[in-house]
Amino acid sequence: MPTRENGNGLTLLQRFVPDGFSHAATAFVESLKINSISEKQRRNRRVVIKRRNIYGGHAADLINFYLRLADIPIRFLSDVRKWRRWETNCFQMLNGDRFHASVTDARTISLDKLPGKSLWDHMKERTLTKRMLIAAGREFRRAHGHSLNGSNAPWSHADASMTNVIYNPKTGRARLIDFKIVHENSLPAVARHADDLRVFLLDMVGMIPARRWLPFAICFLKAYGNREVVSELRKQLVIPSGLALIWWNVRTNFVKSAQTNRRLRELRGAIARLKKRQPLTRGVRARQRRRPSMICHVRSAGMPTAKSRTRAIKEIAKAVSPGMPRRLPTKR
Numbered sequence: 492m493p494t495r496e497n498g499n500g501l502t503l504l505q506r507f508v509p510d511g512f513s514h515a516a517t518a519f520v521e522s523l524k525i526n527s528i529s530e531k532q533r534r535n536r537r538v539v540i541k542r543r544n545i546y547g548g549h550a551a552d553l554i555n556f557y558l559r560l561a562d563i564p565i566r567f568l569s570d571v572r573k574w575r576r577w578e579t580n581c582f583q584m585l586n587g588d589r590f591h592a593s594v595t596d597a598r599t600i601s602l603d604k605l606p607g608k609s610l611w612d613h614m615k616e617r618t619l620t621k622r623m624l625i626a627a628g629r630e631f632r633r634a635h636g637h638s639l640n641g642s643n644a645p646w647s648h649a650d651a652s653m654t655n656v657i658y659n660p661k662t663g664r665a666r667l668i669d670f671k672i673v674h675e676n677s678l679p680a681v682a683r684h685a686d687d688l689r690v691f692l693l694d695m696v697g698m699i700p701a702r703r704w705l706p707f708a709i710c711f712l713k714a715y716g717n718r719e720v721v722s723e724l725r726k727q728l729v730i731p732s733g734l735a736l737i738w739w740n741v742r743t744n745f746v747k748s749a750q751t752n753r754r755l756r757e758l759r760g761a762i763a764r765l766k767k768r769q770p771l772t773r774g775v776r777a778r779q780r781r782r783p784s785m786i787c788h789v790r791s792a793g794m795p796t797a798k799s800r801t802r803a804i805k806e807i808a809k810a811v812s813p814g815m816p817r818r819l820p821t822k823r
Contacts, residue, residue: 537604543571561734564675565649581670607659621710623658626665628714635684647683649674653694685723697746725762728755
């Protein structure tokens with residue numbers, strides 16, 4: 492199919508694929524239930540039970556076949572053993588300070604249910620706030636600083652949608668869940684981290700009112716605070732073509748391409764202006780500007796006090812010649 496642009500700046504493929512084949516493909520992908528999810532009460536806590544379906548591995552292989560054809564650098568974990576290990580290890584790494592995950596049997600894992608609601612639910616209910624987005628940005632920055640199983644490669648989520656970010660209003664903290672997808676190992680860490688941010692923002696692109704789109708997006712990126720990753724994100728905020736457009740429309744919830752293109756163009760411009768005005772990370776510069784404190788230093792034997800220094804300065808000022816005090820120090 493030709494890829495030349497029409498008057499609206501969209502390719503012919505972008506005009507026809509979303510309205511036909513992409514909807515059918517999305518329905519097909521959604522029908523391939525890889526895992527079944529349920530909740531149970533165990534003693535005094537609520538747990539989420541995830542079980543790999545009998546044909547889940549084959550379904551994941553089928554989706555991965557499309558992802559390879561479309562040159563999309565993510566993969567579903569089709570091997571049940573790899574999935575169990577990855578899902579539980581990621582959960583423990585990020586949420587193990589208060590919550591627990593374990594392997595129950597050959598096809599099942601158990602995870603503590605996190606308190607709070609997903610940011611996707613908050614967005615649908617129109618209760619999403621900047622405070623929640625700040626918490627999400629900080630959690631992504633924290634998570635991206637981890638490495639799993641002693642690996643030197645920084646961790647990434649690969650499915651960082653708003654449905655997988657849980658916000659607890661009591662603690663004001665966001666946490667990440669659902670780790671059934673991974674990035675390709677060949678993808679650099681900066682690109683993987685930028686892709687996580689892009690997936691998160693694409694959930695908002697068609698759901699947030701126009702007047703809140705840029706303030707909310709910039710608030711999230713400032714809280715994340717990594718200039719290198721945000722610069723890479725700016726390059727990724729472009730609508731793809733070909734088979735990759737199908738997955739893109741799934742990520743954007745089939746928002747019209749014209750609206751998506753307009754909002755992404757606005758965000759690219761806002762990121763460029765943000766880079767010129769000030770760095771995203773302010774903490775380092777603020778610390779560099781601080782002056783050493785005389786008062787807060789721990790005193791040691793022989794260190795003059797503020798009072799003795801003031802007296803010495805006055806004596807020097809009154810001296811007959813520079814550097815000679817008017818009175819010699821007396822011995823006691």
